[in-house]
Amino acid sequence: KQEVTQIPAALSVPEGENLVLNCSFTDSAIYNLQWFRQDPGKGLTSLLLIQSSQREQTSGRLNASLDKSSGRSTLYIAASQPGDSATYLCAFERDSSYKLIFGSGTRLLVRP
Amino acid sequence: DTAVSQTPKYLVTQMGNDKSIKCEQNLGHDTMYWYKQDSKKFLKIMFSYNNKELIINETVPNRFSPKSPDKAHLNLHINSLELGDSAVYFCASSKGGNIGRLQETQYFGPGTRLLVL
Numbered sequence: 143k144q145e146v147t148q149i150p151a152a153l154s155v156p157e158g159e160n161l162v163l164n165c166s167f168t169d170s171a172i173y174n175l176q177w178f179r180q181d182p183g184k185g186l187t188s189l190l191l192i193q194s195s196q197r198e199q200t201s202g203r204l205n206a207s208l209d210k211s212s213g214r215s216t217l218y219i220a221a222s223q224p225g226d227s228a229t230y231l232c233a234f235e236r237d238s239s240y241k242l243i244f245g246s247g248t249r250l251l252v253r254p
Numbered sequence: 255d256t257a258v259s260q261t262p263k264y265l266v267t268q269m270g271n272d273k274s275i276k277c278e279q280n281l282g283h284d285t286m287y288w289y290k291q292d293s294k295k296f297l298k299i300m301f302s303y304n305n306k307e308l309i310i311n312e313t314v315p316n317r318f319s320p321k322s323p324d325k326a327h328l329n330l331h332i333n334s335l336e337l338g339d340s341a342v343y344f345c346a347s348s349k350g351g352n353i354g355r356l357q358e359t360q361y362f363g364p365g366t367r368l369l370v371l
Contacts, residue, residue: 176359185258185344185362186297206323231297240285241310242360244297 145169146245148232154251155222163217163248165232173235177206177217180229180247189230190217222252226247257281258363260345266369267335273330275366280290284350285309288320292312292343303328304350312369335370343368 149164165227174193190199190206192215195215198207205218216230229247236243258279267273279286287310288300302310303322317333319356332339 152265158257180364183365185326185364186346188359188361191359227296233297239302240287240302240350241299241311242297244301 144235145243146232146234148230148248149244150189150248152249152251156253157222157224158216159222159252160219160220162249163230163250165215165217165233165245167213167215167232167243169234169243170213170239171237172210173238175206175208175215175232175234176223176242177204178213178233178244179232180231189209208225213240219250222229224252226250227252258345258347258361259324259367260343260363262366263364264367264369267369268371269330269335269337271335272331272333272370273335274329275343275345275368276321276329277363278327279345279347280362281347281361282326283347283361284325286325287346287348287349288328288330289346289362291344291365293341297344301328301330322341326327337370339366340370 147166153173176191177189178227180186192208203220208215231247233242233244260274284302287302289297291297300314301320306322308348322328342365344365346360348360
């Protein structure tokens with residue numbers, strides 16, 4: 143059973159569009175939720191971390207929200223750029239266990 | 255300066271061989287991790303060490319044995335490699351400890367691409 147689901151699996155948009163990536167999780171006992179970016183052939187880079195008591199975090203053009211009651215998080219990217227093209231992964235840590243549980247990611251392509 | 259480094263970057267080997275992947279972090283972190291990313295791109299935790307002590311051991315075959323000689327290094331040794339071991343293996347580290355844990359993120363290495371023929 144998949145604990146973290148990310149929709150859509152892939153997304154292609156023209157440069158300049160605002161977009162939303164969705165993440166849903168089945169476990170309400172989250173300690174924190176994180177969004178990562180993975181570029182092809184590279185490791186993961188942490189983008190935003192939302193503590194379980196918080197509802198959102200912002201960094202530049204990125205805004206992540208967390209709704210524990212509905213088991214959802216969204217990553218909003220404003221004014222998308224070709225450099226934003228990557229796979230975006232969401233992950234939650236359960237119960238301060240140090241264990242991150244990942245979704246399979248959304249592959250984003252921003253066309254010039 | 256590379257924060258979390260892994261060697262080798264690529265590893266191609268025959269079934270049945272034994273191989274090791276090394277990981278080093280220069281962030282002064284106390285906790286290190288090994289993840290496996292399969293062909294469907296799912297990342298799954300395998301092991302975690304905190305100050306050289308094993309704290310997470312998922313249901314991984316005992317052919318996989320992590321070793322932490324000191325808290326800056328976490329190596330992964332794999333015995334009797336099988337075709338299904340082909341994947342990308344990522345090492346990561348985090349600060350660890352209890353203070354500030356809620357805001358703690360993990361820093362990932364570039365990955366080791368293992369192909370078992």
